[in-house]
Amino acid sequence: xxxxxxxxxxxxxxxxxxxxxxxxxxxxxxxxxxxxxxxxxxxxxxxxxxxxxxxxxxxxxxxxxxxxxxxxxxxxxxxxxxxxxxxxxxxxxxxxxxxxxxxxxxxxxxxxxxxxxxxxxxxxxxxxxxxxxxxxxxxxxxxxxxxxxxxxxxxxxxxxxxxxxxxxxxxxxxxxxxxxxxxxxxxxxxxxxxxxxxxxxxxxxxxxxxxxxxxxxxxxxxxxxxxxxxxxxxxxxxxxxxxxxxxxxxxxxxxxxxxxxxxxxxxxxxxxxxxxxxxxxxxxxxxxxxxxxxxxxxxxxxxxxxxxxxxxxxxxxxxxxxxxxxxxxxxxxxxxxxxxxxxxxxxxxxxxxxxxxxxxxxxxxxxxxxx
Numbered sequence: 001x002x003x004x005x006x007x008x009x010x011x012x013x014x015x016x017x018x019x020x021x022x023x024x025x026x027x028x029x030x031x032x033x034x035x036x037x038x039x040x041x042x043x044x045x046x047x048x049x050x051x052x053x054x055x056x057x058x059x060x061x062x063x064x065x066x067x068x069x070x071x072x073x074x075x076x077x078x079x080x081x082x083x084x085x086x087x088x089x090x091x092x093x094x095x096x097x098x099x100x101x102x103x104x105x106x107x108x109x110x111x112x113x114x115x116x117x118x119x120x121x122x123x124x125x126x127x128x129x130x131x132x133x134x135x136x137x138x139x140x141x142x143x144x145x146x147x148x149x150x151x152x153x154x155x156x157x158x159x160x161x162x163x164x165x166x167x168x169x170x171x172x173x174x175x176x177x178x179x180x181x182x183x184x185x186x187x188x189x190x191x192x193x194x195x196x197x198x199x200x201x202x203x204x205x206x207x208x209x210x211x212x213x214x215x216x217x218x219x220x221x222x223x224x225x226x227x228x229x230x231x232x233x234x235x236x237x238x239x240x241x242x243x244x245x246x247x248x249x250x251x252x253x254x255x256x257x258x259x260x261x262x263x264x265x266x267x268x269x270x271x272x273x274x275x276x277x278x279x280x281x282x283x284x285x286x287x288x289x290x291x292x293x294x295x296x297x298x299x300x301x302x303x304x305x306x307x308x309x310x311x312x313x314x315x316x317x318x319x320x321x322x323x324x325x326x327x328x329x330x331x332x333x334x335x336x337x338x339x340x341x342x343x344x345x346x347x348x349x350x351x352x353x354x355x356x357x358x359x360x361x362x363x364x365x366x367x368x369x370x371x
Contacts, residue, residue, distance in 0.1 A: 002015070002034070002035040002036060003015060003032070003033040003034045003035045004031070004032075004033040004112075004113070004116040005019060005020070005030060005031075005032050005033075006030060006031050006116060006119055006120055007023065007028050007029065007030045008028065008029040008030065010119065010120045010121065010122055011120075012120055013030070017044065017045060017049055020032065020045070020049055020050075021049060023100070024049070024050075024100075027099065029099050029100060029129060030100050030101075031100070031101045031102075031103070031116075031119070031129075031132055032100065032101070032102045032103070033102075033103045033112055033116060034102065034103065034104045034105075035105060035106075035108060035109070036105075036106050037060065037061070037104055037106075043057065046060055046095070046102075046104075050075075050095065050102065052072075052075065052077075052095060053072050055070075056070065056072065056075075056077045056093075056095065059077065059079070059093060060093050060095075060104050063091050063093075063106050064091070065079045065091065065093075066079070066187075066190050067079050067080055067081060067187060067190045067191035067194050068190075068194060069194055069197075069198065071204075074097065075095055075096060075097045075206075076095075076096045076097075076205055076206060077093065077094070077095055077096075078093075078094040078096060078133070078137070079091065079092070079093055079094075080092055080094065080137050080140055080141075080191060081140065081187040081188075081191060082109065082111060082139070082140030082141065082143045082144070083140075083143045083144050083147045083184070084107075084108075084109070084110065084111075084143065085110070085143075085146065085147075087147050087150075087180060088107065089183060089184070089187060090105055090107050090108075090109045090140070090143075091105060091106070091107070092104070092105045092109065092112070092136070092140060093105070094133060094136060094137075096129070096130075096133050096205065096206070097129070097206060098128070098129055098130075098206050098207040099129065100129070101129055101132055101133055101136070103136060109140075111139045111140060111142075111143050112136065112139065112140075114139075115135060115136065115139045119132075119135070128207055128209070128212070129207060130205060130206075130207045130208055130209065130212045131212055131215070133205070134212065134215045134216060134219065137219060138215075138219055138222075141219060141222050141223060141226070142222070144184070144188070144226045145226070147184075148184075148226065148229050148230070148233065151177060151180070151181070151233055152229075152233065154173075154177060155177070155233060155236050155237065155240060158170060158173060158174065158177075158240055159240050159243065162240060162243055162244045162247055163243070163247065166244050166247045166248050166251070170244060171241075171244060174237060174240060174241050174244065177237060178234070178237045178241075181230055181233055181234050181237060182234075184230050185227075185230045185231070185234070188223060188226050188227050188230055189227055191223055192220070192223040192224060192226075192227050195216065195219055195220040195223055196220060198216060198220075199213065199216055199217045199220050257317065261312055261317065261318070264308060265305050265308050265309065268301075268304045268305075268308070269301045269304065269305065272300060272301055272304070273301075276296060276297065
C-alpha cells in the first residue's frame, strides 16, 4: 500500500495490514491515507480489517461517484473532490469514525501528502478526528482557488489575444477551458449542497461539536465562493467566444467591403473600356491620336476612379473599422464627477431639489445623501 499512516501523537507507522490491526485492537486514534487500492486490497483492508459495509467498499473500488455523505451504523462515508495544481480533479473517499479516519484515492494527491507532513510535525495535543476530517476536506477545497485563479488569468490573456488577432487555436483553447469549467461545476455544485445539508443539521457526523460546526460552515462558505467563481468564469468564457465570433465576422465584413470597393472602382472603367472599344466607323475615324488616347482612354478612367475614391473616403468606407470612424477614448469629452449621475440615470439635466427641512430641525445627519 502507498500512502501515510499517522497516529494521534504524530508518529508515522508502517503501511501494513498488521499495523492497522494492532492500532484497531489497541484503540489508538490514527489517520490512514491510501493512494490507490485494487479490488483485492480493498476487500482485504476495508471489508475484512475495518469491517466497512459492502456498499461503501464497492464505492471505493469503483470511483466516479458524486459528492455525497452516507451515514452507516458505526462510520460515515464522505465522498469529496479536490483539484491538483495541474487542474486535474481528485476523488477522495473518507471513511470516518471518532477513532480513526481512512482516506482512499486512486490518483496522486500532493495536497494530502503535504497535510500528512504538517500533521506529523504538529505539536501535541492533536484535535479530535472531526477536526482532522475538516483539515482534509479544507485542503482539498482550497486546491480549487489556484486553479480558478489561473483560469481567470488565461481568460484575460485570451481576450486580449482575440482582440488583437483571432485564430483557430484560440477557439480550441476556449472550448478546452469551457470543458474544464463544466467538469468543475459538476463536482463543486453537489459538494456545496452536501455541506449545506451538513451545516443545517440534517445530517450529523459522529463527534460533531458546536465549535467544529463553525469550521464546516466556513467550508460551506468557501464552496459557495468557488461555485460563484465557476459560474462567473463560464459567463466570461461565453462572452469571449462571442467576442471571437464577432471579431472574425467583423474582419470578414471588412474584407468583403474592400473587395466591393475594388469591384465598384473597376465597374465604370470596364464600362468605359467597352464603350470606346466598339467598332463604329464614326468613332474609329475621329478618336485618333495620342492626345485623344491620353484624355479619353486613360484620363477619363483616372478621373472616374478618383471621384469614386473621394466619395468612399467622404462617407468613411475606406477605413478598416467600419462605416463610421471609431472614436478614441482621448477624443471623447470628459464627464465630470458632478454629472456622472446623469449618465447612469438620464433625465432632464436637473436633479430634484431636497425638500425644505421642517422648522426647528437640527443640522443634517452625516449619513444623509448629498444634494
